[in-house]
Amino acid sequence: MTSLTNEDISRLIYNYGLSLNYAEKHGRVYKIYTDKGEFAFKQMEANKGLDFLRYVQHLYQRGYNRIVPIYPAFDGRYAILEGNSLFYLMPWLENKEREGRFQKNKELFRELARIHTLSVREESVTKEMREEHYEQTTARWENEQEVLEAFVERSERTVYMSPFQLLFCTIYREINGAERFALNKLKEWQEATSEETKTRSVIIHGKLSNEHFLYDENGTGYFTNFEEAQMASPIHDLLPFLDRTLSTHPKKFDEGLEWLDTYFRHFPFKKEEMLLFLSYLAHPGAIFRVAERYFSTGKEKNEMKFVNQLQHQYWRMKNTEYVVVKLEEKERMKNEPQTPPSN
Known part of the structure; x- marks a missing residue:
């Protein structure tokens, strides 16, 4: 333009x-x-x-x-x-933040949950549509597993591994573990929804970012930039935001868990929605794409650049793993039968 x-x-x-x-x-x-x-x-x-x-x-x-x-x-x-x-x-909003990034994102997630709550509607979905989604996604992820395993075998046949190959082979078991976890959660989702004929859709923002949540002179936050809005699963708002947020150096993302806790208090996910959310959140697709680019590039490649990319995506995978494990623990505790207090 x-x-x-x-x-x-x-x-x-x-x-x-x-x-x-x-x-x-x-x-x-x-x-x-x-x-x-x-x-x-x-x-x-x-x-x-x-x-x-x-x-x-x-x-x-x-x-x-x-x-x-x-x-x-x-x-x-x-x-x-x-x-x-x-x-x-x-x-024009000046966007003067009175509190830090943590509080802003917490308020953003609360307001996002309100949008999803006010716009939620049930839509019909056939058994065939669910099965097709499951089979296509499973086939794609299983193919990734096979390709990654082939990359490891190719690297191990090398007399002197490159720095990228060495790092890749070192972390491969963890990558494979994340792939298996994502596939298992997807299988659980498929089993949990085998008889379901409805699914929840909401108005999603489409470009969720704290840059699109602005404050007025009174410190009240407002969403802007709804140009990518559509009716879709609420997962489509959460995943891209978390993907960007978790893409940093290794750390315990307890603040991210608190943002999600704020969201789920106002817009709780159903069991099957949480299974699908955890599956997609855990899937290490970004690492696969880096490895695929590396092994498909000829000899003239920037080794340091690829190593940095792989290291960065590994850190993101570990940050994501922390969030996924904590969310799964909460789900397990929520679904366990409560023991009455003893007299």
Whole structure:
């Protein structure tokens, strides 16, 4: 998308009765200073459609108002189509955080749970659809296992292993353990849902990030950037957020567990939803992709770069393992029969 000139912005915001003083570009958002105050003017690709406006409107109608409002133009339109772009207007929030990242993410997860609760609906799903998903996913993951095992055998036949091969072979048993865990949880999900004819869908944000959760001058948090919103499993909001958050040096992610605990208190997962969530969360797909790239690249490759990538993904796998183990422990305790206190 091409950048807008001041003349472009002036012409477009005339639809809102605004007169431009000047504008600042912040990514795809323009902070515009006008005769009636400061606003955020957003540009997006037109081919993404206007579905996100429908989802935002639906949440407003259900009583959820923690979304940065989208202002209508004089003619009632909530977005202006011009060329291959859509434009919409919102208030500008300074996003002054009064507390740290931990508290912000905790509030984000609470508000996400509210969105999911207000928008949840049951949808029909056939036994054949579930079985197809299970078989396709299982086949893909089992194929990954076979390929990874072949990489190990190939490395072990080498007289002098490269640094990447040495690291890969050293951590292979843990990678394989994560693969097996993910497959076992997927099998448990398949068994738990064999007779189910319904599944839960919610409005997902689609690009969940603390950068898309902004504070106003009173310290109240609002979601923004709903352009990827759709009806889907709530897992599709949680997994990408956790994937990014856990992608760091090794640490105990107790803060992440507290964020999830906040979410599950307000929007508890059913047993089968938790099984599928743990399966996808534990699956070490990122490590497979790094290994596949390494072994398919010719001799002219940056060994240090690949080693760093593998080390980084291994750390992420271990961080994820900590979260998965703690979540599974909580699930097991929740499902165990409670022993009455003795007199």
